[in-house]
Amino acid sequence: MRISELARRSGVPIGTVKYYLREGLLPAGEPTAATQAQYGEEHVARLALIRALLGTGGLSISTARAVLAAVDDPALSPHDMIGAAHSALPTMAENERPDLSTAQAHLRRWEWQVHEDSPAVSSMAQGLQALQAAGFDTPDQMLDRYARAAYELGEQDVADVPMDSPAEAVRYVVIGTLLLEPVLLALRRLAHEDVSARRLSS
Amino acid sequence: MRISELARRSGVPIGTVKYYLREGLLPAGEPTAATQAQYGEEHVARLALIRALLGTGGLSISTARAVLAAVDDPALSPHDMIGAAHSALPTMAENERPDLSTAQAHLRRWEWQVHEDSPAVSSMAQGLQALQAAGFDTPDQMLDRYARAAYELGEQDVADVPMDSPAEAVRYVVIGTLLLEPVLLALRRLAHEDVSARRLSS
DNA sequence: CATTCTTAGACAGCTTAACTTTCCAACTAC
């Protein structure tokens, strides 16, 4: 198919498709002439993924490019893959240098085997710092609960990764990590609603 | 203190402080003359909260204004309060009208008592839709796990809300809901790291 | 073959958000 059909099929405006091509998010089609190229089903699927990353995933163009590069990568070992995927994932404002010590102390308490300079540690540290700055107390007991819940999810997430095809595994990790996040957050808010509704009616 | 000291104490540039005043995020100081006003400790704390909401919380100016309005509100019943806080919270692109039926089916399965038109339902639906569009399968079993984890957190979160002062309760709900989110997401990613590290070394 | 439509690619322009700078008259501190 040509660009206008690709745009129609994917629901993405033609100018935007060109923009994604230019930005290197969408691979170029098979050129048939100087001013013509063919696109396939994989381009339609890719556009859906791009829109999911940019929209729901909340990624910037440049971060999405990095994430998609990881998805495209022939891939490494299962473990390195998760690391590569995570480091491509967004980490909020990285110009800030939060104090990692509190976060690291918790991680040691839980005996989690993580890189001390993992981007997620910075995220966690920044989150804790923001809570403290906002005057919100985070007792160990509360963080322990969050850690346990996160760990149970993480265990299953990793177990669910399809290990047969490396390419499929990276894709699974990247998409699953990123796009399940808004679902998890929404579920927590819905749980708040339900719990408070039940308390009220009891 | 006057504006320059407020700016220095809070670490927020003076021009930005004026901007927040203009945007109604920061209440005006006590005017002492036509071109002079006094600010207090509460302004310093408020600026810290504003920066936490805009930075780590990822809110836009207008959403932050709504959230802060909820925080300032004399407050309603404990339950309405959570609802008010949630509806002030961000819901991603609200121009999109995702298909709610799948999300609602899950909620019915879990027998959660939530408003069908709650913003969190849209968030959840949008998240599920993005996953599907990206070709990521979300079996009931997986969502059940996420729901259970979210519910356990939500139960404790609600139990932790200080019910003595309504004003303090709203503040707690808003900040706790919003600013614990990045921490939860970071913990999930760190759990992925730990689990995959353990699998590798075993 | 002639006419009309579509295309790739380059590039300039647009829109929104969040600041940031400039300005000025009114004050304050020395």
Place this chain on the structure above:
DNA sequence: GTAGTTGGAAAGTTAAGCTGTCTAAGAATG
């Protein structure tokens, strides 16, 4: 009284993510 600071308004800036315009080259149709 003179140098510096302030509140408030308004214009300017920057970056991100598109969107529109243009041009020469092909495609589609009769």
